[in-house]
Amino acid sequence: MSLDEQQVSKAVRALMAYEKKSQAIQSEEQKTNLIEEDASKSVLVIVATKKMPDRLRLKPQRILLKHPLYAESDVCLITKDPQRTYKDLLQSKAVTGISKVMGISKLRAKFKPYEAKRQLCASYDLFLADERVIPLLPSLIGKTFFAKKKHPAPVDLTKNDLAGEIQSALHSTYLITNNGVCNAVKIGTTRFDEEQLIENVMQAVSEIAKKIPKKWNNILSIHLKTTDSIALPIFNSLPDGPVGDGEEVEEGIKKEAVTRTANEEAANSTPKKAAVKTKMSPKSKTAEQTGTINEVKKVTPKKSTPQSAPNSAARKGKAKAEST
Numbered sequence: 001m002s003l004d005e006q007q008v009s010k011a012v013r014a015l016m017a018y019e020k021k022s023q024a025i026q027s028e029e030q031k032t033n034l035i036e037e038d039a040s041k042s043v044l045v046i047v048a049t050k051k052m053p054d055r056l057r058l059k060p061q062r063i064l065l066k067h068p069l070y071a072e073s074d075v076c077l078i079t080k081d082p083q084r085t086y087k088d089l090l091q092s093k094a095v096t097g098i099s100k101v102m103g104i105s106k107l108r109a110k111f112k113p114y115e116a117k118r119q120l121c122a123s124y125d126l127f128l129a130d131e132r133v134i135p136l137l138p139s140l141i142g143k144t145f146f147a148k149k150k151h152p153a154p155v156d157l158t159k160n161d162l163a164g165e166i167q168s169a170l171h172s173t174y175l176i177t178n179n180g181v182c183n184a185v186k187i188g189t190t191r192f193d194e195e196q197l198i199e200n201v202m203q204a205v206s207e208i209a210k211k212i213p214k215k216w217n218n219i220l221s222i223h224l225k226t227t228d229s230i231a232l233p234i235f236n237s238l239p240d241g242p243v244g245d246g247e248e249v250e251e252g253i254k255k256e257a258v259t260r261t262a263n264e265e266a267a268n269s270t271p272k273k274a275a276v277k278t279k280m281s282p283k284s285k286t287a288e289q290t291g292t293i294n295e296v297k298k299v300t301p302k303k304s305t306p307q308s309a310p311n312s313a314a315r316k317g318k319a320k321a322e323s324t
Contacts, residue, residue, distance in 0.1 A: 003205050003222070003235055005198065011224045011232040012197045015043070018229055019190045043188040043197055046223040046231055047208055049181045054213075058146075059134060060153045060174035063185060063207045067196040068171040073125035075170065076100040078107060078137070078152055080130055086157065093162040097170050099124065104133050107140055117142040127152040128169055149184075151176055175208055181220070190226065201234070 019041065075098050079086040083103030090098060111120050121144045129137060129152035137152055145151060153174050159165045173186050185208060187200040205222060209215050216237075223231035 003202060005202060008201050008224070008234050009194075009198055011234050012194050012201070014232060015224065015226060015229060016190070016194055016197075019226060022228075040189045040191045041226045041228065042186050043190065043192070044184045044225055044227070045187050045201060045204060045208070046225060047183050047185065047205075047212070048220045048222070049183075049212060049218050050220045050237075051213075051218060052179065052181055053177055056179055057177050058138065058151060060151045060176050061211050062153065062169065062172045063175055063204050063211075064168065064172050065187065066199045066203050067188065067192065069173055069186065069188065070126045070170045071097070073170075074099045074123070075126045075128060076102060076120075076124040077155075078102050078104065078127065078129040078133060079157065080133055081105050086130075089157070089162070090166075095163045095166050097166060098128075104136060104140070111140075114142065114144075118144050121145050121148055121150055126150075126170070128155050128166070129153070130157050131155065149176060173204060175211055205235075 077086075077090075077098050077100065079101060081103045083101055083106065086103075087101050090101065111117050121141075127145070127150055131154035134152065134154050138146075141152070151174070153169055153172075155165055155169050157165075175183065175185050177183055185204060187204045188197045192200070201224065209219060212218055219235070220237055221233060222235035223233050225231040
């Protein structure tokens with residue numbers, strides 16, 4: 001599975017057209033503003049997954065780009081102690097592209113206040129770190145780096161081809177997964193031309209899909225946006241359904257329909273006598289109650305009244321008088 005390059009091209013051209021209009025509006029507003037602002041904006045690929053990750057990974061994952069982001073940027077390299085050893089190592093290996101080399105002890109001592117950490121974060125575009133000191137950095141650099149998505153990217157300073165390792169890090173962008181299902185990856189800026197952005201998107205998405213658990217099967221959607229634009233869709237996955245060839249899917253659908261019809265017919269053909277017996281109209285209920293009252297009246301014997309005893313005694317006396 002891969003992206004539709006034509007859809008990516010449409011999204012890139014739409015974003016660039018929007019940015020040209022927004023920059024024209026900003027340029028008019030800046031005529032009255034003495035402070036000039038950087039007009040370039042980041043272009044981001046937003047990848048939404050179907051399931052959340054099992055665990056949080058703070059270590060950035062390298063995504064190689066065809067057109068680099070940090071080839072001419074200010075880059076800081078954090079190393080083990082002593083830092084002078086690694087400065088000499090970079091010079092001996094003819095490594096270029098590193099603006100600052102900083103040892104872990106200097107980072108701990110000089111950038112302890114929050115304001116110092118914030119200034120350090122804003123001073124460089126990219127931070128690289130010896131992979132052996134990566135576990136020590138979260139407590140030293142503070143939450144500012146993580147909020148700005150400037151996690152130090154790991155590099156292997158023990159490699160023989162150290163220049164190639166550093167150049168590979170500078171020609172890459174980085175996937176930083178979080179606890180949710182949405183991840184943003186920077187693939188360029190609005191200073192790139194359209195063809196460069198299209199090529200970076202196509203290459204970056206193919207690499208991102210390899211690093212996500214379950215790969216393309218776990219990708220729900222992919223969008224393209226700048227820092228202040230709407231997100232334009234470039235990929236949407238189909239709903240989960242039967243997996244197999246076309247004929248197998250059709251046969252499975254037919255079998256499922258036959259089974260559903262048979263179940264409905266069986267449910268409709270079940271006798272409802274028991275339900276009819278339990279349901280009675282109000283008239284039948286009153287008739288039944290009337291019948292039971294009449295039966296009680298028939299069975300219940302009549303009570304003798306107090307007048308019945310004198311009447312019986314008078315009859316007996318009259319009978320004796322007639323006999324005499």
